[in-house]
Amino acid sequence: MTARSRLSRLVRDGRDAPRSAARLLALLVLASAALMVVDARGGTSGDSPIDPARAAVGTVVGPVEAGANSAVRPFRALGDAVRTNGHLRGRVATLQEQNSDLRSRLATEPVDRNRLAEYDGLTSAAHDTGYTLVPAHVVGIGAAQSFTRTVTLDAGTSAGIHADSTVVSKDGLVGRVVRATRDSATVLLAVDSQSVVGGRLASTMKIGFLRGNGSLGNGGRLSLDLVDNAVPPQVGDAVVTWGSGKGGPYVAGIPIGQVTKVSTSPRELSRTATIKPYVDFGALDLVGVVVAKGTHSDRSLIQADGKVQ
Incomplete structure (x- = not known):
């Protein structure tokens, strides 16, 4: 071809x-x-002529499919394991975060509960005394000027606080403001050895002067020297502030403490009463600063009627 x-x-x-x-x-x-x-x-x-051919194909192909499925199964399982492991890791991370949050809440719950109780106590104090209070937190403790027992508050003149303002807690008298800046105030505690507070026996209305011993712990005490010794103080008598001119540095009627001991001079010319303060000066947190009604403040004021302005 x-x-x-x-x-x-x-x-x-x-x-x-x-x-x-x-x-x-x-x-x-x-x-x-x-x-x-x-x-x-x-x-x-019920009897198809194709059935023998179908059965033959199944006999041949079935083992092949089974073998292929067995060979592929480990890889599928590996992929499922990877996806499951990733899901479990994410779940564990979420649970750890939730656990950490719960621990934080549990740790701060007593503090929050105590502050709520102190705020309620300040509200009651404002109602009982008739004074308007600026709530403030104690954020520092230390010496100021020549004084030895002072604390620092997180509120100052912008909140309506000024020098010679009376400071109280839900339990009674804390001290007086000796210095104030825009955002902070320094408070001289009533137990300071340089502090002098005018006090009155609630039972007899007799007045005198109280001085601290400088201790913040359980040993913190005040000494009351009465102006008139004709009527001696009695153990268990309550002592309150008798007030100063123009409302400062101490307003009248604030609870100070209770008489625990009465000492008499050898000639019985004078008597000194030992006063245990109502306030725990070693655990101060939320306090209230007495301000005049209508004071302009950058924070809410607790009114005498229990309302918050």
């Missing part, structure tokens, strides 16, 4: 290839349709 004849044959075969493919496709479609019809008719009688 010459080269020309071969070329002509290839061209002719190329032209006939699409026709052959079309014929083959048509035959496959007809065969599939015929098998479907036969299988459907056999299916109605």
